[in-house]
Amino acid sequence: MLAFSGSFPATVYAMRGFDPWLVAVGRAALAGVLALVCLRAGGRPLLPRRADWPSYALISGGVVFGFPVFSGLALALGAGTAHSAVVIGLLPAATAACAVLRASERPRPLFWAACAAGAVAITAFTLIQGQGSASWPDLLLVAALLSAAVGYTEGARLTRQTPGWQVISHVLVFSLPVTAPVTAVLALTTPIMITPEAVAGLAYVAAISMFLGFIPWYAGLARGGIARAGQTQLTQPLLTLLWAWFLMGERFGPATVIAAVAVLVCVAVTQRART
Template sequence: MTAENSATPDTAVAVSSDIDAGDAHGGGRGIGNGTVLAALGVTAFSLTFPATAWGLEGFGPWSLVSVRSALAALIAGTALFALRVPLPARRHRMGLAVVAAGVVLGFPMLTTLALQTSSTSHAAVVVGLLPLTTAAFSALRTGSRPSRAFWLAALGGAGIVIAFTLQQSGGALSKADLYLFGALLVCAAGYTEGGRLAREMPGWHVIGWALVLCLPLTLPAAAVTLAVEPVQLTAHSIVGLLWVAIGSQFLGLVVWYRGMARIGVAKASQLQLAQPLLTLLWSVLLLGEHLSPAAPLAAVGVLISIAVTQRART
């Protein structure tokens, strides 16, 4: 959740134009490749909640989050050191701090706390609001102006997700839902800033340096939490930990940020409307959860929303 050898020069970021994003990486071909990369990131992210549920079988919530982040940071740091990647420029450091706070620390912690009491399928549909949240953050941060058709389709997809969520929870929001809504806000901020930075530096540098930036916190936290919280290693817990650390926290974000750099933050974020549908599938196949009859209807509505937003000009 691609690697390049050099960053592009410092230029003004214009996420408001998908054409600009495509031209910066080879025209229409770049846009097509960007969609594929973003879709690969979404696929990696869709496995995060089932993998987290597996990880919680053997780890406490705090140790799972700190270990996953520290492990991902060690992998990223090794790659950055081996390839002799220079330290990020001063102008990029504040943005990297936002990515670190939102994507490396905030989102994993809040969603892990939510999954202690919430099913992965329920969490998946709540986090389905992430595309709209990210598009809103993008408009505020970068000055992008998506078209009216884009916003109507995005709002329609979000409305479907909200209706599905309330129907599943009996019309009331739980403590887990509050954790999930908080996760939406911090993750959207991290995605937006990461997408902006990925226009100026390779996408894997963005997440790599954000992970390394957190290492002075996550490594000691991992040592403390592993000593405090009970650990019962199982095949599920080990696979879950490895996936959230390597697949979700690093590789998925590498292709995701690269994809956003090519097609724009707003359009890439709408591909994430497919993420809850994929997570629902994994929750059935991997966790044996049962879906409600409303799931197929929500799936059709969300897919229509994706099609409209991908065609709408920004």
């Protein structure tokens, strides 16, 4: 979560010099090159077993394309880093639901009660901020978190048989036939302004958010149970708020802090409600 918590600020930095579509797809292409190197160095096949291709297509659609594209567009349309971080706090609830559907997990009622409380806190925060209605950036953020939930669940399910670093590496290499040419076209047709912060932001979302962060994340989900371990994502909004304040000077009101603390309490309860 510490690795993923810097994704939104880094994305904002990257979009100060690169087109949002280029950031969304280019991060996966750059991470795919890193994955190729790792698989070669580890003496592993570059592609997964053909029987697992449908699962890898699901993961790719969720974490390679869905989450980066939807969240990047939301930020480009004016969703603040702090606001986006709190809305994405709904992700643990979505991950838990996917764990029930795809991984045959059955959490206890107390787990669902705490999970629902966190979801209610985030929903109330979103409606208050939007004066009673959800904006287009909010809807894009919801699409992003649903995409991530699918990718997280399917990746963790595969990690039960395959090391997490191989799973995310295969996902990125599996996606390269799409991400590489699209990145090349966007790099040639969209305006680019090379600045240190833009390059640093793109490097972060490619190396950390898109690749290295997934290695311990998939391992943790596979070992701790997808639904239960996935609730640690509720700490991500609070961490991202700290980054938004420290790196970008964003200011947020009491409602933002209350919502972030509420989901932090909910994660403590979910961790006590074992599956």
